[in-house]
Amino acid sequence: MSTADQLEQGKMAVIQQIMPSELTLHLMEMGFLPGKRISLLQRAPLKDPLAFKLENTVIALRKAEAQLIQVTLEN
Amino acid sequence: MPEVLTPAQQSTFTVALIGNPNVGKTTIFNRLTGLRQKVGNYPGVTVDKRFANVKIGEQEATILDLPGTYSIYPNSEDEVIVHRVLNGLDQGNRPDFVLAVVDMSSMERGLFLITQIMDLGLPMAIVLNMEDTAEEQGIKVKTHALYRSLGVPIIQSNARSNKGIDGILDLIGQKMFEKPQSFLNIEDLLPHELSSAVQEKFGLENSYQAYQLIRFHQSEPLIDHNDKLWLEHQLSKVEYDIKKTQLEETQQRYAGIQQVLSSAIEKTDIQRKRLTDKLDSVFLHKIGGYGIFIGILLVIFQAVFAWSAMPMDLIDGFFATLSAAVANLLPAGVLTDLITEGIIPGIGGVVIFIPQIALLFAFLGILEDTGYMSRVVFLMDRIMRPFGLNGKSVVPLISGIACAIPGIMATRNIGNWKDRLITIMVTPLMSCSARLPVYVILIGIAVPESYVGPFNLQAIALLGMYLLGIIAVLFTSWILKLALKFKEKSYLMVEMPLYRLPRWKDVLITMYSKSKTFVFAAGKVILTISVILWVLASYGPSSVREESIAKVEVPAENAAQEDLDLYESQLASAELESSYIGIMGKFIEPTIRPLGYDWKIGIALITSFAAREVFVSTIATLYSVGSDVEDELTIQQKLESEVNPETGEKVFNLATAFSLIVFYAFAMQCMSTLAVVYRETKGWKWPVIQTVYMTALAYVSAWVVYQILS
Numbered sequence A: 001m002s003t004a005d006q007l008e009q010g011k012m013a014v015i016q017q018i019m020p021s022e023l024t025l026h027l028m029e030m031g032f033l034p035g036k037r038i039s040l041l042q043r044a045p046l047k048d049p050l051a052f053k054l055e056n057t058v059i060a061l062r063k064a065e066a067q068l069i070q071v072t073l074e075n
Numbered sequence B: 001m002p003e004v005l006t007p008a009q010q011s012t013f014t015v016a017l018i019g020n021p022n023v024g025k026t027t028i029f030n031r032l033t034g035l036r037q038k039v040g041n042y043p044g045v046t047v048d049k050r051f052a053n054v055k056i057g058e059q060e061a062t063i064l065d066l067p068g069t070y071s072i073y074p075n076s077e078d079e080v081i082v083h084r085v086l087n088g089l090d091q092g093n094r095p096d097f098v099l100a101v102v103d104m105s106s107m108e109r110g111l112f113l114i115t116q117i118m119d120l121g122l123p124m125a126i127v128l129n130m131e132d133t134a135e136e137q138g139i140k141v142k143t144h145a146l147y148r149s150l151g152v153p154i155i156q157s158n159a160r161s162n163k164g165i166d167g168i169l170d171l172i173g174q175k176m177f178e179k180p181q182s183f184l185n186i187e188d189l190l191p192h193e194l195s196s197a198v199q200e201k202f203g204l205e206n207s208y209q210a211y212q213l214i215r216f217h218q219s220e221p222l223i224d225h226n227d228k229l230w231l232e233h234q235l236s237k238v239e240y241d242i243k244k245t246q247l248e249e250t251q252q253r254y255a256g257i258q259q260v261l262s263s264a265i266e267k268t269d270i271q272r273k274r275l276t277d278k279l280d281s282v283f284l285h286k287i288g289g290y291g292i293f294i295g296i297l298l299v300i301f302q303a304v305f306a307w308s309a310m311p312m313d314l315i316d317g318f319f320a321t322l323s324a325a326v327a328n329l330l331p332a333g334v335l336t337d338l339i340t341e342g343i344i345p346g347i348g349g350v351v352i353f354i355p356q357i358a359l360l361f362a363f364l365g366i367l368e369d370t371g372y373m374s375r376v377v378f379l380m381d382r383i384m385r386p387f388g389l390n391g392k393s394v395v396p397l398i399s400g401i402a403c404a405i406p407g408i409m410a411t412r413n414i415g416n417w418k419d420r421l422i423t424i425m426v427t428p429l430m431s432c433s434a435r436l437p438v439y440v441i442l443i444g445i446a447v448p449e450s451y452v453g454p455f456n457l458q459a460i461a462l463l464g465m466y467l468l469g470i471i472a473v474l475f476t477s478w479i480l481k482l483a484l485k486f487k488e489k490s491y492l493m494v495e496m497p498l499y500r501l502p503r504w505k506d507v508l509i510t511m512y513s514k515s516k517t518f519v520f521a522a523g524k525v526i527l528t529i530s531v532i533l534w535v536l537a538s539y540g541p542s543s544v545r546e547e548s549i550a551k552v553e554v555p556a557e558n559a560a561q562e563d564l565d566l567y568e569s570q571l572a573s574a575e576l577e578s579s580y581i582g583i584m585g586k587f588i589e590p591t592i593r594p595l596g597y598d599w600k601i602g603i604a605l606i607t608s609f610a611a612r613e614v615f616v617s618t619i620a621t622l623y624s625v626g627s628d629v630e631d632e633l634t635i636q637q638k639l640e641s642e643v644n645p646e647t648g649e650k651v652f653n654l655a656t657a658f659s660l661i662v663f664y665a666f667a668m669q670c671m672s673t674l675a676v677v678y679r680e681t682k683g684w685k686w687p688v689i690q691t692v693y694m695t696a697l698a699y700v701s702a703w704v705v706y707q708i709l710s
Helices: A024-029 B025-036 B077-086 B104-120 B131-136 B143-150 B165-173 B192-202 B207-219 B225-237 B242-264 B275-283 B288-329 B334-351 B354-370 B373-387 B391-402 B404-413 B417-429 B435-446 B457-483 B504-538 B542-550 B561-577 B580-595 B599-607 B614-622 B632-641 B654-666 B671-681 B685-709
Strands: A012-018 A037-043 A050-054 A057-061 A069-073 B013-019 B038-041 B048-056 B059-065 B097-103 B124-129 B139-141 B154-156 B265-267 B493-495
Touching: A012 A024, A024 B242, A037 B275, A057 B373, B013 B025, B013 B077, B013 B104, B025 B048, B025 B059, B025 B124, B025 B165, B025 B504, B048 B165, B059 B165, B097 B104, B097 B165, B104 B124, B104 B131, B104 B139, B104 B143, B104 B207, B104 B242, B131 B139, B143 B154, B143 B242, B154 B165, B192 B207, B192 B225, B207 B225, B207 B242, B242 B265, B275 B288, B288 B334, B288 B354, B288 B373, B288 B391, B334 B504, B354 B373, B354 B391, B354 B404, B354 B504, B373 B391, B373 B457, B373 B493, B391 B404, B391 B417, B404 B417, B404 B504, B404 B671, B417 B457, B417 B671, B417 B685, B435 B457, B435 B614, B435 B632, B435 B654, B457 B654, B457 B685, B504 B580, B504 B599, B542 B561, B561 B580, B580 B599, B580 B654, B580 B685, B599 B614, B599 B654, B654 B685, B671 B685
Parallel strands: B013 B059, B013 B097, B097 B124, B124 B154
Antiparallel strands: A012 A037, A012 A069, A037 A050, A050 A057, A057 B493, B038 B048, B048 B059, B139 B265
């Protein structure tokens, strides 16, 4: 298990859980839910923020927010 | 108290338009309402209330465009509005109907918001929008199956191609909204005695409404103190963790939605790489991405400066001609003077900004509409963060190079209040176009017109002023970041929508409505201060005035035209000197002496408060340059030869000129900006703090510069 900020570009992963924090609810409202497939689309040129592809949408998160998302790699 | 508009009182019924960001909600609103849109205020917050009255057949409906949100639980100031409107906390009325817009390619997230509204029990209908993108991504929505499980009228549209707009109008006109069954049973998560007690006490329709009140009563100004105490008391009676409930609600809601969608959506996997992804690999490239961004900026600035020059000259000329014409038409007198020298130039001072503001808003509108803006945020966020700013601060700051006013207005989409406030506070430090004429004259005096290699020294100095502005912005925001204590944590969650071609109609509507807002909001303040300045500059204590005017040598009757002109300008100068503003200039002289300024420059500093470029015309009058204010070279030569009658030294020596340049770079001398900051922060606190810090910064820097150079 790792967090979304450690994903390799283009690798598919599945969200396991969102760590409890002030932003948990906000992340879930935007569609970051356990069981959803997620992949890292782009790292900004300075390695932060990160753009994730989630279902059909692309959402940019800072590294700190991405660290709240626990994922496992898909085979 | 800001102006309060109550749509519900003006017409028969209100329809609130709601949806996630980027689902085409605003396009639908524009299509439904066109230019009938009005912008009002929600009491106490900085979000514009956009609404329009639309006549459909015999019916008249008020359509209210709510800010885009992912949930009715607010995360930003925009979203607080949605929460308050839906819970009837905006002037005590809930909208009669809700029209919820959802992006067909992102149904799950859209339904999250929609099912929350269903639980509130408001009569509603759903618009399934963006059929084309859904199709491209292999998503098909079975409308009938969806209708069967939600029990709410559903209509399909593709607002970009105008498809379905007539259907939506019909739906509104015939009020085909239905009161839905609740989607989630909140009573499973909420102690029954609590919800029924709250429901009864506040006369609420269902337990979900009660739950909203329990969850958010603390931050709600409309609920009085005793009711809050009562709620706290009720809460203390039951053992209950409300945050945990909200998390559970979120999970259960999504589970329910997934079940609904499993039978209402068909997906075919499309492996094709999207055009947006290909474009992103160019626009977000680690080197090329920044290159493109800088290129786009250069094009915008070139256009804003070049294209607005002509209309601005025309406006300037028009108001000058108008003043002259009115002066000829009306009998001479105080009232005529007030109109021709106070009110008309005052209105002109507002209108002259319109071309630049409209053009900038058009360009920003295009960047927003195409989806590029969120890429800029993505590129710049990490660079701006150490300074307490945010990727979203870039747009306002860039706009600030043309004019701080549209810049400050553009801060509204920064969700985080601290980041937004810092951006508002520092944007006026960017070197705006009004500083340019001042810089040109002063640099002309202070910097020799020689070359260092191929570079003109004066041009380098001018470029230096722009850099100085940027450095001041970063430094000040860093200080503010350390100084301002907010409990809010800075974060960035931004959706990067698909790239699309701009919709010109929407761009034009944005440009029009934002320019209109500026003219009416800032205009009132600018006009008032212009008139006050005019009065102060035109009148003075009569004894001082007569004495001053008597000193001017009256030319002989047969004097040459040149001498007459000289007399005229000396008279104007004497009049200004003996006016209230002249007396003020002399009064502040001791404080500005350490900066190397005399009382005449003091007057210019005071009148510059109307707008920085007024410096040029004031200085021209004071030093009796004559009527040809436009000719900057004349002013420059005149200033260079001006000597202090007591010491015999040049007034505008190198030290004074540089000290003035630095003062103009940092000082808050723009009442239009103040007016906008007041409007955007809804109070005088921040504009006052801003004026104080900028003036202090200007004073200290100018003092240091003068002391070093003299």
